[in-house]
Amino acid sequence: MRFIFALSLMLVGLSAGAQTAPKGPLEIRITQGVEGALPIAIVPFAWSGSPLPEDIAQVISNDLTRSGSFEPMPREDLPSQPTDVAQVNFKDWRVLGMDNLVIGRISATGDGGYLVEFRLLDVFTGKQIAGFQIPSHVSNLRLTAHHISDIIYEALLKTKGAFSTRIAYVTVERRGPKDATYRLQIADADGYNAKTILESRQPVLSPAWSPDGNRLAYVSFEERNSAIYVQDVRTGQRQKVVSGAGINSSPAFSPDGQRLAVTRSKEGNPDIYVVELGSGQQTRLTTDGGIDTEPAWSPDGQTIVFTSDRGGSPQIYRVSPAGGPQQRVTFNAGDYNARASYSPDGKSLVLVNGGGGFRIAIHDLETGRSRTITGGSLDEYPSFEQKGSMIIYATMGGRGTELAATSVDGTVKQRLALQRGQVREPAWGPFRK
Amino acid sequence: MARIQAAIENGFVYPPGLPPGLKCTLFVRVIPGGDVVEARVIQSSGNPVFDRQAETAVRKASPLPVPEEPRLLQQMREFNLVFEP
Numbered sequence: 001m002r003f004i005f006a007l008s009l010m011l012v013g014l015s016a017g018a019q020t021a022p023k024g025p026l027e028i029r030i031t032q033g034v035e036g037a038l039p040i041a042i043v044p045f046a047w048s049g050s051p052l053p054e055d056i057a058q059v060i061s062n063d064l065t066r067s068g069s070f071e072p073m074p075r076e077d078l079p080s081q082p083t084d085v086a087q088v089n090f091k092d093w094r095v096l097g098m099d100n101l102v103i104g105r106i107s108a109t110g111d112g113g114y115l116v117e118f119r120l121l122d123v124f125t126g127k128q129i130a131g132f133q134i135p136s137h138v139s140n141l142r143l144t145a146h147h148i149s150d151i152i153y154e155a156l157l158k159t160k161g162a163f164s165t166r167i168a169y170v171t172v173e174r175r176g177p178k179d180a181t182y183r184l185q186i187a188d189a190d191g192y193n194a195k196t197i198l199e200s201r202q203p204v205l206s207p208a209w210s211p212d213g214n215r216l217a218y219v220s221f222e223e224r225n226s227a228i229y230v231q232d233v234r235t236g237q238r239q240k241v242v243s244g245a246g247i248n249s250s251p252a253f254s255p256d257g258q259r260l261a262v263t264r265s266k267e268g269n270p271d272i273y274v275v276e277l278g279s280g281q282q283t284r285l286t287t288d289g290g291i292d293t294e295p296a297w298s299p300d301g302q303t304i305v306f307t308s309d310r311g312g313s314p315q316i317y318r319v320s321p322a323g324g325p326q327q328r329v330t331f332n333a334g335d336y337n338a339r340a341s342y343s344p345d346g347k348s349l350v351l352v353n354g355g356g357g358f359r360i361a362i363h364d365l366e367t368g369r370s371r372t373i374t375g376g377s378l379d380e381y382p383s384f385e386q387k388g389s390m391i392i393y394a395t396m397g398g399r400g401t402e403l404a405a406t407s408v409d410g411t412v413k414q415r416l417a418l419q420r421g422q423v424r425e426p427a428w429g430p431f432r433k
Numbered sequence: 434m435a436r437i438q439a440a441i442e443n444g445f446v447y448p449p450g451l452p453p454g455l456k457c458t459l460f461v462r463v464i465p466g467g468d469v470v471e472a473r474v475i476q477s478s479g480n481p482v483f484d485r486q487a488e489t490a491v492r493k494a495s496p497l498p499v500p501e502e503p504r505l506l507q508q509m510r511e512f513n514l515v516f517e518p
Binding site for chain 2: 025026027028029030031032033034035036037038039068069070094097099122124125156157158
């Protein structure tokens with residue numbers, strides 16, 4: 001009885017397979033899903049020997065969590081800790097609903113060198129999605145972990161990861177009412193490995209990355225009046241590019257790295273200028289009597305947006321870098337919109353929206369609509385991460401101002417590693433070459 | 434059929450930030466008992482992440498709660514799944 005049943009099933013199966021265009025295939029519709037972080041299990045990497053300075057699997061887990069797109073399994077919940085594909089029992093992970101598994105091993109290659117090997121596995125098909133061996137060094141293990149996060153992110157979400165990028169920001173350490181130290185620092189995107197590139201008793205403001213990631217422009221009051229400098233972060237060499245009477249502030253590199261948009265008030269009130277870095281030639285873009293400041297370039301270099309109060313309250317306007325008419329951009333978004341910068345695809349602006357506190361908002365340039373993505377009472381200085389799905393900003397935390405990162409839809413927020421003193425003005429660097 | 438829908442919908446997770454209005458169709462083949470032996474995208478949504486999560490959702494729900502009665506089961510051996518959240 002059973003044999004005949006099985007045989008008839010087989011025959012039906014064969015004939016069904018032979019059809020090239022099944023008539024009216026049974027169709028089931030799936031109309032609901034869960035929009036949320038993808039489950040992933042990251043197992044501690046194998047290593048034998050004296051403790052390594054970094055826990056690579058933990059760095060990867062923190063990176064992926066911070067993006068808002070992944071939910072790594074807590075380490076204490078891992079059912080097993082395989083470090084080789086042969087050791088993986090896929091069923092264990094399927095039962096836990098893990099879509100993906102990351103395993104790896106580290107081996108020493110002598111002289112402080114390491115080889116870090118990892119595999120990203122699809123739990124349900126049992127196949128390897130990605131696997132690499134990355135040469136590293138005791139001084140570079142965090143960067144290797146960030147590279148692995150980038151690879152995993154890109155393999156699963158098909159967009160470039162930004163975990164190996166850097167941020168620049170200023171910290172203020174106050175010891176007395178007239179005794180403060182300002183430090184311009186650069187750090188990894190997760191806040192670690194901070195390096196001071198300028199230390200001063202006078203304020204330092206507005207760091208801005210060059211598109212190639214090799215230079216930072218900033219404002220320094222070291223000569224009592226504000227001046228704009230451009231400094232090579234690798235060599236420390238720097239050049240004063242804008243100085244003179246009045247306010248000199250808000251530098252922003254053009255996408256080709258050849259020009260800076262800046263604010264100068266030498267003609268009486270703050271206006272936007274474009275400075276050619278090679279020749280030093282300056283072109284004035286705004287002439288109205290109000291305050292025009294905080295310029296930012298579009299990714300195609302064709303537009304500069306800036307903050308202006310010419311209409312009575314701060315709003316965002318746009319102008320061509322060659323000069324000409326200026327148009328208002330923000331409407332119906334309240335009485336305070338400032339500090340705009342473009343998303344990498346050029347389709348939206350992230351800005352600070354005010355009115356009963358400050359929050360970060362995203363303004364869609366096509367629809368003209370804004371939406372708030374942070375709920376803090378004092379969130380400022382937003383900067384889009386290079387890929388456009390994360391934003392860093394300064395927020396008021398328990399220990400004063402801190403850096404935080406948020407996913408673009410506002411669902412995941414993470415504090416970055418705390419720095420000494422108050423932190424302000426974060427700027428997200430470009431992808432590392 | 435509703436039970437199969439529910440089983441798959443439970444496991445269909447997609448990351449935030451995907452464009453709205455995505456739709457893909459999968460061809461699915463099961464053996465008696467409901468084990469999924471084939472789950473293949475026959476019409477892509479154009480978004481590889483969405484497609485992959487749909488495929489993963491089907492495999493995650495395996496074995497599917499297919500009917501035991503042979504004639505009903507027969508109708509369920511192969512079917513298309515249209516993902517349109």
